[in-house]
Amino acid sequence: MTLSESGRSGCGRSGAVPRGPRVAVVAVVLLGLCALLPVPTGTAAAADTRPGSYDFAPGDRAVAGAADTSKAGRLDPGHTYRSSLPRNGRLYYRLRLTAPDTAYVPVTAVPPANATVSSTDGIRVSVRDGDGTPCSFASARFGAGQSPRPVTALAQREAGKALCQGAGTYYLLVERLDTQGSGAAGPTDTGAQAQRWDLEIAPATEPRPARTGPTTAPRAWDSATPEPPAGEPRARSGGAGFASAEPVGQGVWRTALVPGETRFYKVPLDWGRRIHATAELGASPGRGYVGGALTLALHNPARGCVDDAALGYTGVRKSIALEPLPPVEYANRYAAPAGVSSVRFAGEYYLVLHLSEKMAPLFGQGPFDVTLRVGVDGRAHAGPDYTGPTEPADLFTVTAEGRETARTAAAGEPDDTTTRLVAVGGIGLGTALLLALGGWTVAARRAQRRVSAQKPTA
Structure with missing residues (x-):
């Protein structure tokens, strides 16, 4: 039962027709007020949960x-953009x-839900200077699941590198990787292969630190696989995009996915803290094998991919885990392994779950139980003193609000939005009910006086 259904059933519980004017008035007032009262919902409840949907x-x-570059649309850091x-x-x-x-400059490609994709399909992105020299390349592919889903690739221009230095105009190039051939869609292309993919682009900038620290990556960190958190899982359905990602913290979380569905979660990480995560797909009836049935990915605050893992599925309960990661440190950017260099700043890290659409023919439409275990450890400390603000603001910091959100999520407490809705709703309902009862009392007394006046005198 959903929250909204629970709210309505609580208002209209009795099936009998109310008798008498008092009960009728109160019942009408209660039904009217319950219809107007907002039902508290979390971020995920408000998100579009259809398979293949994405919350821009x-x-x-x-x-x-x-x-070509002469007509390229302009992107300003600190804003998000939609294209195709x-x-x-x-x-x-x-x-x-x-x-x-x-x-x-992260680019998220969102193919239509009915698109036909292969494991090597996806996007490639790069930032180039005014002469066309590439500063970096990155790609994102759909992988073994062969299931259309949001995929994100991060292009970047790093200050202090040999290439692409200095102020000026730069260009983002986004290329679609498609095994069906090369060239733009022609007039004879039909069906899913001719469809455009939506894009979300979120350029950001990071200023240099005021003081120069180590220029080599930290060498000493515990690379042993942490023990996943234990305990009873708590329901967290997740969001349908980076913007609507649902906050979680240390703990065990449960959701239910249908084939083709993608869910986003966010975990605030301070400097010196690190994250570990596992995902478990529950058992289900059916026979066969689906490669890449469940994908778990971790993205940093700039939406760059830190690590991902996928599991093959035969109907037996199975889990996957991200590789052990070092604590978040500024100097990690000097490391060669991408999984280490990408945990280079504090902020909100994103966990993304996707259930392959290939599950449906063999194991049914679901929903399928998925358990997400999130571990966070390490000692928090102050980060670098940047010479200016990031764009967008506070992108690479954990705010007090972020810490409180993570704390309440881990403790299983309602967030401030839900609390406010309940409080306001309760106060509003109570006030309106008192007014209604007061009005009924006045009306009842007037009616009683009229009845008394009509009685014959002895």
């Missing part, structure tokens, strides 16, 4: 990519960068 950030700006990519398309976007800032 509220206020996303529309931007058009171009086939044709089959095998190559689109350019333009952005202006200052010399000392490191720029991160």
